Amino acid sequence: QVQLQESGPGLVKPSQTLSLNCTVSGGSITTNHYYWSWIRQPPGKGLEWIGYIADSGSTWYNPSLKSRTSISRDTSKNQFTLQLSSVTPEDTAVYYCAIAGVSGSWGQGTQVTVSS
Numbered sequence: 001q002v003q004l005q006e007s008g009p010g011l012v013k014p015s016q017t018l019s020l021n022c023t024v025s026g027g028s029i030t031t032n033h034y035y036w037s038w039i040r041q042p043p044g045k046g047l048e049w050i051g052y053i054a055d056s057g058s059t060w061y062n063p064s065l066k067s068r069t070s071i072s073r074d075t076s077k078n079q080f081t082l083q084l085s086s087v088t089p090e091d092t093a094v095y096y097c098a099i100a101g102v103s104g105s106w107g108q109g110t111q112v113t114v115s116s
Helices: none
Strands: 003-007 018-025 035-041 048-054 059-061 069-074 079-084 093-099 110-114
Touching: 003 093, 018 035, 018 093, 018 110, 035 069, 048 069, 048 079, 059 069, 079 093
Parallel strands: none
Antiparallel strands: 003 018, 018 079, 035 048, 035 093, 048 059, 069 079, 093 110
16 A cells, blocks of 8 residues: 655745655555645645646646645655745645545645744
């Protein structure tokens, strides 16, 4: 079974870039038809899809975040990475990585707080 694990700093200062890694085990990030995704949940709010990188390497970003978002991958490490620039306190959330549409693939989530 594929397992995903998020990692990265829990505290980021306003205007800086948030960077999170998702390490994949039990499967390859080049597996056909998988969309390796980032999702977040701000406190007291619902889930928000940030974007994904497909097995082909193509990407899609939520239009509301597109100008600040970059998702990349390192196939040698079987990891994919989220970068969100110019963060504000409104970017405080639990961040998850997951395979879109694959039940049980979500990582446990990592809390990121944006504060000076």
